[in-house]
Amino acid sequence: MSDGALFRQDDDGTLVLEGNWLVSTVGEVDQSVRALDGEVRRVDLSGVEEIDTVGAYLAWSVAARHDASIEGADERATRLIEAVQSDEGEEIDVRAERAPVMQRVMGETGDKVINFGYGTRDMVGFFGAAISALGAVIRHPSRFRSKALVRQMELIGVSALGIVGLMSFLIGIVVAQQGAVQLRQFGAEIYTINLTGRLCLRELGVLMTAIMVAGRSGSAFAAQIGTMQLTEEVDAMRTIGISPMEALVVPRILAIVFMMPLLGFYASVMAIIGGAFVSSLTLGIPFATFLSRVQEVVPTYDLWVGLIKAPLFGLIIALTGCYQGMQVKGDSEQVGLRTTTAVVQGIFAVIVLDAFFAIFFSEVGWA
Structure with a gap:
């Protein structure tokens, strides 16, 4: 044979x-x-x-x-x-004919738009479920998981002090150094203090902190909850009468909302210290003089602008991370995909919201 x-x-x-x-x-x-x-x-x-x-x-x-x-x-x-055999007795062409480029581009664009609409709808629904779970916890305080909240605050805030502080310190150095180089052309190096103080307190401190938290904690939320989905721990919680929203989502949302203003303020202070450090080395401005001058030239509302934005940034990051984690289904590859999506969407949403805030505060006179 x-x-x-x-x-x-x-x-x-x-x-x-x-x-x-x-x-x-x-x-x-x-x-x-x-x-x-x-x-x-x-x-x-x-x-x-x-x-x-x-x-x-x-x-x-x-x-x-x-x-x-x-x-x-x-x-x-x-x-x-x-x-x-075909009905006409002709040869069957088993090769799929590829659509024209414009047709493929338009089709994929349409799919993206439709998926964005569905995703937005589902995210709003998830936000509503989180609010409902928070209301249930408020009505029944005994169901609130205080230990989980403290643990998440430690992971989100205390454990991030090192990397956030170092990053902010270096950003302050860069802002002050580059600002001084440009202002030196006009003999206005002293205004480096204004530039560094206002920019760090108003924008860079909280924005860079939000980006760091999205990459650090937002991804952790998606990976942790996504893994629990794969191992059916979330289903087991529902089976024994425990709400996953109350046990997993609410503590993470509250922790990040509480910690973001503190981290944002800490990052701003570290950035100003970095600016003072490089100014004392390159501009001849004493360290103490730089810090005291910041208090004189930076208006108080710049601090409030950063503190107002911080909890909203944290809320977006937490919702995105927890939502993507809850969407994990099938296999372990989904965990990686959803984690990446959580980070990308979180950072994108934070930057878009920051742009809206910039326009809003300009309109109300806090520019």
Whole structure:
């Protein structure tokens, strides 16, 4: 018995097929059979030992292309050949035709827009469920998980002090250094203090903190809850009467909302210290003078602008991370995909909201 698919072309125009014409074997002769250029009057299948749909299709397509008859087919081969024939008896093109570029672009754009609408709707619904769970906890304080809240505050706030402080300190150095270089052209290096103080307190402190928290805590929320979804811990909580929203989502939302103003203020202070440090080295402005001057030139409402934005940034980050974690289904790959989505969406939403805040505070005179 032959292990592969064989064929030969006789002088009388007969194409003789032999051996096993299966999906695992016809690949070796596919191109050769399709490239036959001599006259083929008959396709003889009497020597075929085993055949499947792929082999039957290849044999029939050769016969159809040369307008040849098929002979020697047993009952199975006949049934398979009839199955692969089209209604008109023409060759079947199994290759999918690719749509034009513009059609594909428009189709994918439409899918993205529709998915964005569905995602926004689901996110609003998730936010409503979180508010409902918070209301239930307020009505029944015994159900509030204070230990989980404290633990999340430690993870989000205390554990992040090092990286947030270092990042903010370096950003303060960069802002002061680059600002001084530009202001030196006009002999206005002293205004480096104004630039650094206002920019760090109003924008960079809380914004960079939010980006760091989104990458650090937002991703952790999505990964933790997503893993619990895969291991069916969330379903088990529902089975024993524990609300996942109350046990998992509410403590994380409250923790990040409470800690973001503190982290934002801490980041702003560290950025100003970084600016004072580089100014004392390059501009000759004493460290203490820089700090005291900041208190004189930076209006109080700049501090309030940063503190007002911080809890809202935290709320967006927590909602995005927890929502994406709850959407994990199927396999572990979903955890990675949802975690990445949580970080990207969280940072994007924070920057968009910050732009709206900038316009709003300009309109109310806090520019």
